[in-house]
Amino acid sequence: MEALKKRILTDGSIEEGNVIKVDNFLNHQIDIDLLNEIGREFKDRFKSERVDKILTIEASGIAIAVIAAQYFNVPVVFAKKTESKNLDVETYESQVYSYTRDKTYTIRVSKKYLKEGENILIIDDFLANGKAVEGLVEIIDGANCNLVGIGIVIEKGFQKGGDNIREKGIKLESLAIVDKIENHKVLFR
Amino acid sequence: MEALKKRILTDGSIEEGNVIKVDNFLNHQIDIDLLNEIGREFKDRFKSERVDKILTIEASGIAIAVIAAQYFNVPVVFAKKTESKNLDVETYESQVYSYTRDKTYTIRVSKKYLKEGENILIIDDFLANGKAVEGLVEIIDGANCNLVGIGIVIEKGFQKGGDNIREKGIKLESLAIVDKIENHKVLFR
Numbered sequence: 001m002e003a004l005k006k007r008i009l010t011d012g013s014i015e016e017g018n019v020i021k022v023d024n025f026l027n028h029q030i031d032i033d034l035l036n037e038i039g040r041e042f043k044d045r046f047k048s049e050r051v052d053k054i055l056t057i058e059a060s061g062i063a064i065a066v067i068a069a070q071y072f073n074v075p076v077v078f079a080k081k082t083e084s085k086n087l088d089v090e091t092y093e094s095q096v097y098s099y100t101r102d103k104t105y106t107i108r109v110s111k112k113y114l115k116e117g118e119n120i121l122i123i124d125d126f127l128a129n130g131k132a133v134e135g136l137v138e139i140i141d142g143a144n145c146n147l148v149g150i151g152i153v154i155e156k157g158f159q160k161g162g163d164n165i166r167e168k169g170i171k172l173e174s175l176a177i178v179d180k181i182e183n184h185k186v187l188f189r
Numbered sequence: 190m191e192a193l194k195k196r197i198l199t200d201g202s203i204e205e206g207n208v209i210k211v212d213n214f215l216n217h218q219i220d221i222d223l224l225n226e227i228g229r230e231f232k233d234r235f236k237s238e239r240v241d242k243i244l245t246i247e248a249s250g251i252a253i254a255v256i257a258a259q260y261f262n263v264p265v266v267f268a269k270k271t272e273s274k275n276l277d278v279e280t281y282e283s284q285v286y287s288y289t290r291d292k293t294y295t296i297r298v299s300k301k302y303l304k305e306g307e308n309i310l311i312i313d314d315f316l317a318n319g320k321a322v323e324g325l326v327e328i329i330d331g332a333n334c335n336l337v338g339i340g341i342v343i344e345k346g347f348q349k350g351g352d353n354i355r356e357k358g359i360k361l362e363s364l365a366i367v368d369k370i371e372n373h374k375v376l377f378r
Contacts, residue, residue, distance in 0.1 A: 019274065023299065023302075027275075028276070028302060029266045029299075029301075030255060030265040030267070031264055032265065059267070059269075062255075063252070063255045063265070066255060067256075069219075069221045075218055075220055076221065076252070077217065077218045078217065078252075080217065080248075085206070085208065086216075086289075100273070101273075101274075109217075110217060112218075
C-alpha cells in the first residue's frame with residue numbers, strides 16, 4: 001500500500017533494536033484519514049471472504065480494527081491483556097510471549113463473543129515474531145471459529161512471524177512488509 | 190442519548206460492586222454502528238467548539254475516540270498506561286489511582302503530540318470517580334493546551350467524578366448518566 005509506505009518513510013523512524021517507530025500516525029497519535037485508507041485496503045484484500053467478526057488485541061490494534069470494521073459491516077472483539085473484574089470468568093485464553101517486553105502474558109476473550117462456526121478476520125498493527133497473532137489464532141481454534149485470514153499494517157519481513165503463518169496456508173495480507181533495515185532506513189519488499 | 194440508554198438496558202448488566210457491564214457492545218465486543226451514533230452525538234454536542242485533537246486513554250477509550258474523530262476531522266492521541274520501549278523519553282505524565290484495580294499507575298503522552306495552544310477534547314467510555322479524566326486534564330494543563338471539554342459515554346452520576354468536573358466549569362457531556370442502581374437495574378438521570 002503506497003500511501004502507507006510513503007508515510008512510514010516520511011514520518012516513521014528506526015530506533016534501537018530495529019524498532020520501527022510509527023507513533024506519529026499509527027499507535028500513539030493516530031491519523032484517522034490514513035486509518036480509513038488502511039481499512040478500505042483490508043476490505044479490498046479480503047473482499048472475496050465472508051467475515052462475521054474482526055478480532056484484534058489491545059491496545060494499538062483497536063483503532064485499526066474499528067475503522068476497518070466499518071468497511072466490513074461487522075463487530076470487533078478485542079482480546080484483553082490485563083485481568084479485569086469486568087471480564088467474564090468463562091474465557092478463551094492464550095499465553096503470549098512478548099520479545100519487546102521480555103515477558104509472557106495471558107490474552108483473553110470472553111466465550112460469549114466468539115461463537116462456533118463464525119468467520120473471523122484478525123487485524124493488528126505489527127507482525128514480527130508473530131506471537132500475539134499466534135495467540136489470537138489459538139483462541140479462534142479454541143472457540144471452533146473459522147480463521148478467514150490475517151490483516152497486518154506493518155510486517156517485519158526479516159523476522160519469522162509472517163513466514164510461519166504463510167507456511168500454515170493462512171491468508172496473510174500485510175500492507176507494508178519491511179524486508180531490511182539498513183543505516184536506519186527501511187527497505188520494503 | 191436514547192439509543193445508548195436503550196442498549197444499556199437491553200444488553201448491559203449490573204455486576205458486583207455496582208459495575209455496569211457493557212462489554213457486549215462497548216468495551217470488549219464493539220458495535221460499530223452504535224459507535225458511529227455516539228461519534229455523531231459527540232460532534233453535535235461540541236459543534237460550537239473548535240477541536241484540534243481528541244485525547245483518550247488506552248484501551249477502551251480508543252475505539253470510541255477514533256470513530257468520533259471522523260466527525261471532527263482531527264487526529265486522536267491516546268495516553269499510554271504501560272511503559273513501552275517505543276514511547277518517547279520526553280512525556281507529559283500523571284499518576285492515576287484506579288478504584289477498580291486498587292492501584293496507582295502512570296499515564297503518559299509524548300510531548301511531541303500535544304502542542305502549546307492546541308484545543309483538546311477528551312473522550313472516554315466511563316466516568317465514575319473521575320481519576321482517569323483528571324489525569325488527562327493534568328496532562329493537557331502540563332502541555333499548555335486548552336481543554337475544550339470532555340465527552341463521556343456512560344457517567345455514573347452517583348459517584349463524584351462528574352460533579353467535580355462540572356464544578357470546575359469544564360464542559361462535560363455524558364451521553365448516558367446513571368443516577369442510581371436499584372435491584373440490579375439502572376435508573377437514568
